[in-house]
Amino acid sequence: MKKSKVIIDGKNLVKVYQMGDFEVRALNGASIQVQEGEFMAIMGPSGSGKSTLMNVLGCLMSPTSGEYFLDGEDVSELNKVELARIRNQKLGFIFQNYNLLARTSAFQNVILPLFYNRASLLTEEEQQEKAAQILEAVGLGDRIYHEPQELSGGQQQRVSIARALVNDPVLVLADEPTGNLDSRSGAEIMALLKDLHRKGTTIVMVTHDPEIAAYTDRTIHLLDGKVAREVKNGKEHA
Amino acid sequence: MKPIKVTKIAWLALVKNKIRSLLTMLGIIIGVAAVIIMIAISAGTEKSIQEAITGLGSNLIYVQASMGAARMGPGMQSSGGGLVYDDAFAIAEQINGVAGVVVEQTSTQNVKAGDTILENITIMGTTADFPSVRDMEIASGRYFTQDEIDRTKPIAVLGSNLAEEMFGETDPYGQTITVGDSVRLTVVGVFEEKGMVGEVDYDSRFYTPITIVLEKLTNNPFARFLGDRVRLIYVEVDESIGENSERTLDDVIYQIEFLLAKRHEVTLEEPDFTITTQQDIITTQESTTAAFRSLLAWVAGVSLVVGGIGIMNIMLVSVTERTREIGIRQSVGATPSDIRWQFLTEALLLSLVGGLIGVVAGIVGSWIFGQASGMRTVIVASSVLLAFGSAAIVGVFFGYYPANQAAQLDPIEALRYE
Ligand SMILES: Nc1ncnc2c1ncn2[C@@H]1O[C@H](COP(=O)(O)OP(=O)(O)O)[C@@H](O)[C@H]1O
Numbered sequence: 001m002k003k004s005k006v007i008i009d010g011k012n013l014v015k016v017y018q019m020g021d022f023e024v025r026a027l028n029g030a031s032i033q034v035q036e037g038e039f040m041a042i043m044g045p046s047g048s049g050k051s052t053l054m055n056v057l058g059c060l061m062s063p064t065s066g067e068y069f070l071d072g073e074d075v076s077e078l079n080k081v082e083l084a085r086i087r088n089q090k091l092g093f094i095f096q097n098y099n100l101l102a103r104t105s106a107f108q109n110v111i112l113p114l115f116y117n118r119a120s121l122l123t124e125e126e127q128q129e130k131a132a133q134i135l136e137a138v139g140l141g142d143r144i145y146h147e148p149q150e151l152s153g154g155q156q157q158r159v160s161i162a163r164a165l166v167n168d169p170v171l172v173l174a175d176e177p178t179g180n181l182d183s184r185s186g187a188e189i190m191a192l193l194k195d196l197h198r199k200g201t202t203i204v205m206v207t208h209d210p211e212i213a214a215y216t217d218r219t220i221h222l223l224d225g226k227v228a229r230e231v232k233n234g235k236e237h238a
Numbered sequence: 239m240k241p242i243k244v245t246k247i248a249w250l251a252l253v254k255n256k257i258r259s260l261l262t263m264l265g266i267i268i269g270v271a272a273v274i275i276m277i278a279i280s281a282g283t284e285k286s287i288q289e290a291i292t293g294l295g296s297n298l299i300y301v302q303a304s305m306g307a308a309r310m311g312p313g314m315q316s317s318g319g320g321l322v323y324d325d326a327f328a329i330a331e332q333i334n335g336v337a338g339v340v341v342e343q344t345s346t347q348n349v350k351a352g353d354t355i356l357e358n359i360t361i362m363g364t365t366a367d368f369p370s371v372r373d374m375e376i377a378s379g380r381y382f383t384q385d386e387i388d389r390t391k392p393i394a395v396l397g398s399n400l401a402e403e404m405f406g407e408t409d410p411y412g413q414t415i416t417v418g419d420s421v422r423l424t425v426v427g428v429f430e431e432k433g434m435v436g437e438v439d440y441d442s443r444f445y446t447p448i449t450i451v452l453e454k455l456t457n458n459p460f461a462r463f464l465g466d467r468v469r470l471i472y473v474e475v476d477e478s479i480g481e482n483s484e485r486t487l488d489d490v491i492y493q494i495e496f497l498l499a500k501r502h503e504v505t506l507e508e509p510d511f512t513i514t515t516q517q518d519i520i521t522t523q524e525s526t527t528a529a530f531r532s533l534l535a536w537v538a539g540v541s542l543v544v545g546g547i548g549i550m551n552i553m554l555v556s557v558t559e560r561t562r563e564i565g566i567r568q569s570v571g572a573t574p575s576d577i578r579w580q581f582l583t584e585a586l587l588l589s590l591v592g593g594l595i596g597v598v599a600g601i602v603g604s605w606i607f608g609q610a611s612g613m614r615t616v617i618v619a620s621s622v623l624l625a626f627g628s629a630a631i632v633g634v635f636f637g638y639y640p641a642n643q644a645a646q647l648d649p650i651e652a653l654r655y656e
């Protein structure tokens with residue numbers, strides 16, 4: 001087994017939202033480390049800063065203070081353009097509400113990150129092939145030209161997983177990926193994520209459901225913007 | 239991102255919203271079509287006027303009496319200055335390169351032919367070269383000769399409309415018409431239809447030897463006193479002048495000036511006549527129609543700008559409506575400049591496609607307008623380019639602000655937008 005590499009190394013992350021006169025410290029010195037290949041869950045009560053942490057980890061916003069190394073690169077002080085590049089080339093997002101482009105086919109949604117990938121060496125045909133292949137891999141081979149409104153919630157979430165994977169990210173971030181799904185579709189999505197994890201993808205997922213968290217290797221619990229405790233999940237789900 | 243990808247993304251976004259895209263383009267379509275149609279109308283008018291002027295006969299020089307400059311010096315008659323009938327003959331005989339000379343003197347009178355009485359008919363007294371200088375063809379009968387002019391023979395040649403009004407189906411040849419109270423003229427010919435030349439309807443008047451008008455039909459109580467004074471002499475210059483001969487039109491003009499100055503005993507610095515060429519008239523006409531044209535172009539340009547503001551308006555609404563889309567694009571790696579370029583390209587595509595539709599609408603519209611109004615329209619290639627080019631510029635100009643708004647959205651805010 002090769003020596004594992006640190007994908008996420010966040011230290012003392014602080015995020016302050018300025019709301020007129022008073023401020024909200026959504027993150028208040030959270031530190032988090034994730035190894036390559038790990039499947040980790042973030043739990044915590046509502047308002048504890050889970051989404052804020054995901055957005056910082058996902059380079060959708062910069063922390064107010066603290067250090068954040070992603071895949072060995074200091075990203076806490078990058079500008080908008082560089083953050084966009086990181087999101088494009090190193091990260092894949094899975095949102096609770098899917099966030100697919102409306103009236104746009106699954107295929108077009110999945111190929112979108114490739115459009116913005118300046119580093120991609122793929123030709124247009126190869127990009128198209130890749131998008132189609134990934135849709136096939138998430139079980140939507142027969143629906144690649146369906147638009148989101150023609151797909152079930154579970155299928156839409158599969159499209160968004162395919163989109164998250166298309167640029168071969170070093171890290172996949174999922175904010176309550178099963179939050180809008182019934183338990184059966186939720187289980188299917190989790191099986192898919194688990195499968196990705198087995199193939200080596202590093203995944204960090206927010207959930208408030210202990211059963212969902214149980215799919216992962218490790219859970220950290222947030223409270224008031226800080227990591228309150230950490231639990232190794234021994235058990236495996238099939 | 240490669241331009242081709244940006245274009246593709248922008249195109250897909252536009253096609254996804256066909257109705258909105260069409261509405262956005264409407265202003266541009268109307269603006270571009272308006273530019274083309276308006277310029278087509280003014281160019282058509284211009285061309286008609288130009289043809290009317292050249293329809294008067296080519297290579298014409300106008301010699302006009304400038305009565306205002308008539309001198310009232312001692313030893314001169316109070317009506318001194320101006321042209322006389324004989325000046326025309328002097329020009330015809332003494333100047334090289336003159337193909338024909340025409341003198342015209344008109345009079346407006348009531349005219350009777352049999353039982354038909356027509357009021358305020360223009361009678362044009364003229365000379366022998368008139369048909370050739372004016373490009374008038376005789377349809378039946380004949381024109382009058384110099385000899386008949388010299389003898390003040392009471393004869394007339396009718397314009398085609400007038401002939402029909404007076405005599406209907408009857409052959410006018412040999413019929414008598416009475417002008418005013420007592421002047422009786424015999425019809426010897428009828429002209430072919432000529433149509434309107436500028437403001438003048440050559441078909442609704444009739445033509446007599448100029449001596450008839452000068453001696454018998456001049457209402458002016460000083461007629462006798464004025465004698466054979468004329469207002470205007472037309473000189474037709476040989477076709478060859480100015481083209482393949484050494485001599486230019488200016489040479490001919492100078493010779494005429496010199497001759498007339500000598501005859502009138504005036505200096506060239508203070509002549510009692512002015513000489514104008516066909517080209518002078520065309521130039522004047524062109525400058526007025528050019529002014530008209532640029533006025534229309536301004537009006538049309540304003541409508542293009544209004545179209546551009548329309549684009550900006552709808553793009554701004556569109557940026558708001560599509561906030562979430564922008565957030566999604568940002569989350570998968572679109573940079574601010576990717577977003578800016580997308581919206582800018584959308585605006586540009588909208589105005590180019592709108593411009594293209596506008597060009598077609600303008601061309602078709604000009605044609606329909608011409609058919610419906612009877613006005614002449616001429617599509618001017620440069621107006622098509624101008625309209626299309628302005629549409630593109632308008633698109634970029636008015637697309638920039640909304641595109642910039644879109645680019646500056648915060649990804650998190652944008653994603654959270656409902
Ligand atoms: N954009 C924002 N502006 C102001 N306050 C915010 C914003 N986003 C989150 N918050 C506040 O920060 C805290 C943490 O929110 P969030 O990270 O969404 O928590 P969670 O996802 O765990 O429910 C909450 O008190 C929330 O109200």
Ligand SMILES: [Mg+2]
Pocket residue numbers: 050051052
């Ligand atoms: Mg949340």
